[in-house]
Amino acid sequence: MTASSDRRPIVLLIENEPIQMMVLSDLIEEAGCDVVEATTTAKAIQILEHRGDIRVVVADLDVHGSVLGLQLAAMIRDRWPPVELILTGAVKPDLSSIPARGVFYDKPFDQGRLVQSIRSFVSANQ
DSSP: OOHHHHHHOEEEEEEEHHHHHHHHHHHHTTTTTEEEEESSSHHHHHHHOOOSSSEOOOTTTTTOOOOOOHHHHHHHHHHHHTOOEEEEEESOOOOSOOOTTOOESSSOOOOHHHHHHHHHHHHHHH
């Protein structure tokens, strides 16, 4: 086996609440992925600009930063089209405003469904 086939898929997690960050990081790892964490949208954009290995973004729509959640999701879809989007939030947005191939989970979300979505997106991109 080559080193590249041994690498786990990378998921960017955008979350500013420490406990939620820990819970979501654990779920992403349970899904078989490595996690890169960002606590602001500005940091998330910086990470995406400098890394070409991000497969999935899990983002809290309520996270602080210069770009609002749905605007960030639209920006990711426009600038990094192959990246899959899993969005979370306490308030359900207008689902028609979620970018193509994006999914939304209300908080508190079903952890098993979230893990399955991550696995599904990652396997579709391999």
